[in-house]
Amino acid sequence: MSSSDEEWLRRWREYFLAWYDEGEVEGKAEEAAEFASRYLDGGVVSVSGGKDSMAMLHLIVNRCREDAVLFHWDHGPWLMPREVEREILEGIRRVAPRARLIVREYRFGRCERARSDWGPWYREFFSALRELGFRYHLLGVRADESCRRRARGRVVERRHWTEIHPIYHFTWRDAWAYVFRHNVPVPRVYFEYARLLGWDKVRLVTFFDREFEKYGSPQIDSVLSWRWKAKPS
Amino acid sequence: MTPLEVVFHLRTPVALGFPWIFLDSLLVHIRLKEELGERYYSLSTKVLRGGVPDRVLDMPLRQWHDVPVASVSIFEPQVEHAVFSFFKRGDFPFPRGKISRASGFFKDYYLRAVYAPVQRVRFYCTGEPEEVRRLCMKVPALGKEKNIGFGFVKRVEVREVGEERGLVWNGVAMRPIPVRYLKRWEDAAWMAYKPPYWSKYSVDLCAVPFTRVELA
Numbered sequence: 393m394s395s396s397d398e399e400w401l402r403r404w405r406e407y408f409l410a411w412y413d414e415g416e417v418e419g420k421a422e423e424a425a426e427f428a429s430r431y432l433d434g435g436v437v438s439v440s441g442g443k444d445s446m447a448m449l450h451l452i453v454n455r456c457r458e459d460a461v462l463f464h465w466d467h468g469p470w471l472m473p474r475e476v477e478r479e480i481l482e483g484i485r486r487v488a489p490r491a492r493l494i495v496r497e498y499r500f501g502r503c504e505r506a507r508s509d510w511g512p513w514y515r516e517f518f519s520a521l522r523e524l525g526f527r528y529h530l531l532g533v534r535a536d537e538s539c540r541r542r543a544r545g546r547v548v549e550r551r552h553w554t555e556i557h558p559i560y561h562f563t564w565r566d567a568w569a570y571v572f573r574h575n576v577p578v579p580r581v582y583f584e585y586a587r588l589l590g591w592d593k594v595r596l597v598t599f600f601d602r603e604f605e606k607y608g609s610p611q612i613d614s615v616l617s618w619r620w621k622a623k624p625s
Numbered sequence: 626m627t628p629l630e631v632v633f634h635l636r637t638p639v640a641l642g643f644p645w646i647f648l649d650s651l652l653v654h655i656r657l658k659e660e661l662g663e664r665y666y667s668l669s670t671k672v673l674r675g676g677v678p679d680r681v682l683d684m685p686l687r688q689w690h691d692v693p694v695a696s697v698s699i700f701e702p703q704v705e706h707a708v709f710s711f712f713k714r715g716d717f718p719f720p721r722g723k724i725s726r727a728s729g730f731f732k733d734y735y736l737r738a739v740y741a742p743v744q745r746v747r748f749y750c751t752g753e754p755e756e757v758r759r760l761c762m763k764v765p766a767l768g769k770e771k772n773i774g775f776g777f778v779k780r781v782e783v784r785e786v787g788e789e790r791g792l793v794w795n796g797v798a799m800r801p802i803p804v805r806y807l808k809r810w811e812d813a814a815w816m817a818y819k820p821p822y823w824s825k826y827s828v829d830l831c832a833v834p835f836t837r838v839e840l841a
Contacts, residue, residue, distance in 0.1 A: 588739070589737075607737070612737055622817060
């Protein structure tokens with residue numbers, strides 16, 4: 393990171409730390425933890441490694457249960473570069489050393505086709521969730537993210553399980569404030585993308601994934617993450 | 626073959642699909658369009674050089690092994706990238722009744738283009754001056770999203786320079802060079818190093834542009 397990048401990050405860090413008090417994030421975190429604790433028996437915490445799921449994980453293991461069950465889906469090298477994946481797993485283990493972590497890898501993530509054909513992904517992902525057999529899936533979904541997510545509500549009944557969204561009422565500022573206040577580890581690639589896209593729009597999604605072509609994501613990946621374009625790391 | 630400097634003076638910022646633009650691919654692109662005319666727009670996307678005669682792809686540039694001696698773009702002034710977000714909505718005679726704009730033929734796109742607000746784009750190459758000049762004069766715009774006004778060229782200058790700068794200059798790689806042709810390199814990555822740059826057959830482990838290298 394260059395000195396100008398560090399200065400930029402320092403200024404934003406200061407802003408988010410101030411927002412933690414001003415936005416009453418502590419109160420929201422307490423409420424979210426209390427809400428999550430109702431569903432931890434027979435529930436699994438799904439962690440993608442993004443800022444929202446990492447903030448949710450941190451507040452659950454620190455305020456509710458240290459030995460919660462965690463689920464992480466590894467998209468495979470063509471969709472998630474190994475450097476980023478390693479950082480995610482290290483971050484999860486650092487935040488929740490006593491938790492039981494279940495990691496499943498997407499089989500087709502090892503071939504290039506995974507970037508253009510996302511049909512098998514959905515099939516495999518949902519069959520893996522079903523196979524796990526948990527009653528509740530705790531996800532880091534926020535109402536602030538999109539109208540669609542807002543419309544889903546905080547508790548969503550699915551056919552085989554129930555989706556629980558503990559940090560549903562967090563805004564993007566709250567999520568980042570929580571991350572900076574508690575030093576929650578997030579992949580470094582976030583900061584590079586945040587610098588270009590803005591903190592409110594930056595999201596951790598699969599890289600060079602044509603599923604997100606309609607949002608221009610692969611085009612941005614081609615410029616910022618060009619090293620992973622031709623071949624996965 | 627003469628060492629050349631090609632400078633594109635721009636009217637509008639340039640949108641990028643990769644951190645750099647390649648001069649050799651630009652020249653091949655113009656040549657293909659000249660040769661094929663309207664047929665250029667209906668080429669097979671799956672077949673490498675599908676139906677294109679080899680002479681069309683012969684660049685007016687010197688080749689070192691199989692690497693064209695042409696640098697990647699040097700943007701002036703050096704500025705940070707920015708993002709332009711825009712909607713790409715179908716401009717069709719929409720049928721009557723209900724249609725889905727979330728997927729299928731009438732799908733809407735919310736796109737983002739990374740752009741650099743630069744004034745000039747400089748390239749170095751070694752080639753036939755007249756042919757390079759002729760092809761460069763035919764470039765209306767550089768980079769991506771030209772249809773919405775990015776990268777419009779104001780004028781082009783092609784001049785001779787005293788030394789070859791298209792491959793390595795002052796110990797620095799000016800373009801991706803496969804590491805199998807190098808004795809030493811500072812940084813390497815898997816990337817395409819010859820046209821067509823979209824093809825996986827052009828990908829090799831290469832020295833990254835603007836890092837220190839030593840040719841074997």
